Amino acid sequence: FFFDFVITCFNMKFLQCANLSYLNSMLDNVLARDCILSAKLEAYSCKAIKTDKRLSHQIERRLAEERQFELAASPDIKPMGSPMDITSLTLDSSLGHSPSFGKDPSFNSSPLEMSLLGMHNGVNGKGNQVQTYTFLVLCLNHCYNHEFDFSCIPREDIRQDESLTSVRSCINSMLNKFSAASMILPHLEDEFWSAVNDVVVTAECEFYSYIPEEGEDPIQELEESTLWSKHYFFYNKKLKKMLLFRCWAQSINASRGE
Template identity: 30%
Template structure:
């Protein structure tokens, strides 16, 4: 996988990197990657393939039809591996298991993506409109994605891990979403992730740190050194 720089994404990332909404701050990014393997990716890809095949082998006697039906297709396995490789590039310090990640991916349609976007990004879209006139945020994002990966040909996946398996969560996270737009023909994928952080939680952390420092000072004031 190789990170791809695209001008259409830069202004959006500048806006999404820090949207202060008063009691909370939204942070997001759009990143494009080529699915062509680098040296380390090739080794990791083989490891993921082995993990999947090992799982399929152990599931032969199982009555469950999912997820083995999906993974029995080599094309589907490649898609899953590309998505997890993308995650590994975004979070290089996080050790992803391809089978664990598989449980958290879900294929989405454009309508479901749009519904989630409009629900969570309503306030951010208003901030975007103030700075950019009448151009809707969703329209600007969809045009940029289309320019990079041809949206009409994309498969859309959401990634919704449980709390313990979520590398996206930060202290004070109120909500987060993670989407991937994958074009098989172009062998490119765009990651679009956003999270909303409580400003009160951040202020509380700073207050706690200040309180701890003051406490230490009081303790030392009473000590004979």
């Protein structure tokens, strides 16, 4: 049982951006009142090439197997090729959940899984969502230097938001913490959004966030003192670029060896 389309194989190339490098240096280990804040911006080009076939086929097979299971478990989900409204689908709670860990209630997002359920040519034009999912996985793999394998992360861990306004609000709330902690960052918001826009043109982007289940956060795996973390993606299909913003907080006591 496989999807009735062929996945293109992808690879990601890290993009050197002076403005992002400058911001990264300013947002590294900033001492706040009750924690140590850090953030990092990374940009990648998304190009379809004849490499990384193993990951692409692995994702294709996993999504196909999951859909087969969901079709068998839920009579409300119609077989492939049948007319359906993907956005109206809901999964039984036994099939998975949307973790609340790190979720900002003001971030109006929906699981990417809703569109992945009907992901094949001819169903609401959602065939390209598997490409997006693959790019998001590759981006995570690259930003963590392949220390983790994200190819099997639950679909509901990746959420999509169609509103730049809500994304800006969530990120600005974090940037305000940096500005409050350091007098050398008075115009951080303006510099941040100017740098991001120069790379990916936010008005043309799709927005995603990675919200891992509690205990599955890669930053917490690397730094046990991590209190919370956020992952936001800006994906410009036209420019074939993806930008990842990571932000996290660590315990002050941990830095003191307590």
